[in-house]
Amino acid sequence: MKQKKCLVIIQSRLNSSRLPGKALLPINGVPLVVLSTLRAGNTGKEVLVATSDEKIDDEICVALDNFGIKYFRGNLNDVLSRFFDAINSLEDEDLVFRLTADNVLPDGNMLDEMEKEYIKGNCEILHCIPRKSNLPYGVCAELTKAKHIRDAFKNAKTDYEREHVTPYIYEKYLSGIFRSSKTTGLSNFRLTIDTFDDYISVKSLFEDSKDIINESIQHLIYQFKNMRYRPFYEQPEKPMTLGTVQMGMNYGISNFSGKISEHESIEIIRQSITEGIEYIDTASAYGDSEKIIGKALKNGWSNRVKVITKLNPFSEIESCDDEMTWKFATRASVFKSCFNLGLKKIDTLMLHRASHLKNIFIMNELQNLRQEGVIKNIGISVQSPLELENALDCNEVSIIQMPFNILDYRWDKLIPKIVKEKEGRSLLIHARSSLLQGLLQSSDEKMWNCSGISNYKKIISWLNNTCKEHYKISVTDLCIGYVNSQPWVDSVVIGVDSLSHLYSNLQSISMPLINDHNLNIIKNNKPYIDESGLNPSEWKEI
Numbered sequence: 001m002k003q004k005k006c007l008v009i010i011q012s013r014l015n016s017s018r019l020p021g022k023a024l025l026p027i028n029g030v031p032l033v034v035l036s037t038l039r040a041g042n043t044g045k046e047v048l049v050a051t052s053d054e055k056i057d058d059e060i061c062v063a064l065d066n067f068g069i070k071y072f073r074g075n076l077n078d079v080l081s082r083f084f085d086a087i088n089s090l091e092d093e094d095l096v097f098r099l100t101a102d103n104v105l106p107d108g109n110m111l112d113e114m115e116k117e118y119i120k121g122n123c124e125i126l127h128c129i130p131r132k133s134n135l136p137y138g139v140c141a142e143l144t145k146a147k148h149i150r151d152a153f154k155n156a157k158t159d160y161e162r163e164h165v166t167p168y169i170y171e172k173y174l175s176g177i178f179r180s181s182k183t184t185g186l187s188n189f190r191l192t193i194d195t196f197d198d199y200i201s202v203k204s205l206f207e208d209s210k211d212i213i214n215e216s217i218q219h220l221i222y223q224f225k226n227m228r229y230r231p232f233y234e235q236p237e238k239p240m241t242l243g244t245v246q247m248g249m250n251y252g253i254s255n256f257s258g259k260i261s262e263h264e265s266i267e268i269i270r271q272s273i274t275e276g277i278e279y280i281d282t283a284s285a286y287g288d289s290e291k292i293i294g295k296a297l298k299n300g301w302s303n304r305v306k307v308i309t310k311l312n313p314f315s316e317i318e319s320c321d322d323e324m325t326w327k328f329a330t331r332a333s334v335f336k337s338c339f340n341l342g343l344k345k346i347d348t349l350m351l352h353r354a355s356h357l358k359n360i361f362i363m364n365e366l367q368n369l370r371q372e373g374v375i376k377n378i379g380i381s382v383q384s385p386l387e388l389e390n391a392l393d394c395n396e397v398s399i400i401q402m403p404f405n406i407l408d409y410r411w412d413k414l415i416p417k418i419v420k421e422k423e424g425r426s427l428l429i430h431a432r433s434s435l436l437q438g439l440l441q442s443s444d445e446k447m448w449n450c451s452g453i454s455n456y457k458k459i460i461s462w463l464n465n466t467c468k469e470h471y472k473i474s475v476t477d478l479c480i481g482y483v484n485s486q487p488w489v490d491s492v493v494i495g496v497d498s499l500s501h502l503y504s505n506l507q508s509i510s511m512p513l514i515n516d517h518n519l520n521i522i523k524n525n526k527p528y529i530d531e532s533g534l535n536p537s538e539w540k541e542i
Helices: 032-040 055-066 079-086 108-119 146-155 159-164 167-172 196-205 217-225 262-274 289-296 323-341 354-358 360-371 385-392 412-424 445-451 456-469 475-484 499-510 516-525
Strands: 006-011 046-052 071-074 095-100 125-127 142-145 175-177 241-243 279-281 306-310 346-351 375-381 399-403 428-432 491-495
Touching: 006 032, 006 079, 032 046, 032 055, 032 095, 032 108, 046 055, 046 079, 055 071, 071 079, 079 146, 079 159, 095 108, 095 146, 108 125, 108 142, 142 146, 146 167, 159 167, 159 262, 196 217, 241 262, 262 289, 262 499, 279 428, 279 491, 289 323, 306 323, 323 346, 323 360, 346 354, 346 360, 346 399, 354 360, 354 375, 354 385, 360 375, 385 399, 385 412, 445 456, 456 475, 456 516, 475 491, 475 499, 491 499
Parallel strands: 006 046, 006 095, 046 071, 125 175, 241 279, 241 491, 279 306, 306 346, 346 375, 375 399, 399 428, 428 491
Antiparallel strands: 095 142, 125 142
8 A cells, every 4th residue: 555645734924913923033043934844844754834925925935945945835815725736746645734833842753643643544634622632722733635625725615714724624524633642731821922922932942952853842841831930821721702792783882983894703703713712602682693603603613612692681571471472482582593693502591681580481491492402501691799699599500691890899799609609510600891891991081971980080090000010911901811810700701893802802811810819909909989880781872
């Protein structure tokens, strides 16, 4: 039997949105794109860099020429076409690895191990997932056959599929997860290079290395484990929940750009999933949000994230006492959400109104739907401490979503009960409105006046000073970090209006948690505001 040929393709470009020019940043004098290439080929595999034919990427080619590394140039955005052209000499059954130049830890030994696993024939595309592969975020590679790349090139239609090369393959063919028997550990940390701080962290791993090209990946991960200082690199144990109300309607006192376009919404949703969010939060009452999410989750995206949606508020039948009306209305709402989302099963169905917790007809029907496998979890969105207390007393509720921010004191007396309930049963707490609809990150006097908060100048000053005292990047970072650091909070729901906004929020979520000592300092020093100021429903319109 003829030995299959194997080609490693490393994609690279200079116009990275988060860290422009990173491909040429040096580690011990070797540019990242060169180092990733040499390490991937250190056991003899053929390696090729696929970059764009844009003038900006000429510098990448100069660097590769200096080290005698082969490369291929093609369309900047249609990366799939680059791969298709680069594998022109391969036969259909030959193997193709896909790596990126900001992923410098994988070495030839890791790729050899992946190849052996792949040849066993259990899947058509093998890839790494940080937690399931038990590897740090950024230690990753994909392995498939040349014929699948060609199939994707011929049939992939969307911009996303063509930019990210393999989504079509995941949709059409059986995928497998690589679980190394040699290289494991620190799956909750990040060792990719997306920011300058990432670069400093990864660079430090090689500082004492005498041979950065052949240093084993196992040793590098061990080095990271024993670093005393790992700023910004711990992967969040509490993945962000993506809020999508702005994708379906105009929302938020600080939202001056209106509803996000469908195209941009889909792009944000898919990039969020790629970045590792665990939940997408929506509701039947959020305009077109469910339908847009449904479009974004097509072509294999739906099995990579959990969706939370909320029951219809049922304002028009609130006074009805007929059991069958409530039964059919509940089922209709749930199945309409399933249809809009393109899902046969919804991970979490929340009551949009806490008063429905006492509606026995709704609760019975939700339990029936759970038994039928249409929904997995029953949750509730609460607005007040009384509603929270009632939700905590209901064992059918497994996820509670509640507003909470750095100035919010309303929940203090119930936190011990939250902790007790979490210890006794499966219960998750999702905190929303960490930025109070964007108000906390604003210095706009008009916006603060609409909220009815009179001491806003004192609050703005306190937020800025606290941000500096606790070494946070921004007030936004402080506010998100404060909520995310609460031991009883499992995930923070954050809405975004652009990709750049998404990345900044993900960075805030990825920051090390604020310790208990500093949380108490912040809590004890925060300014007081009237309870009405914490409730956007009582604000005036701008």
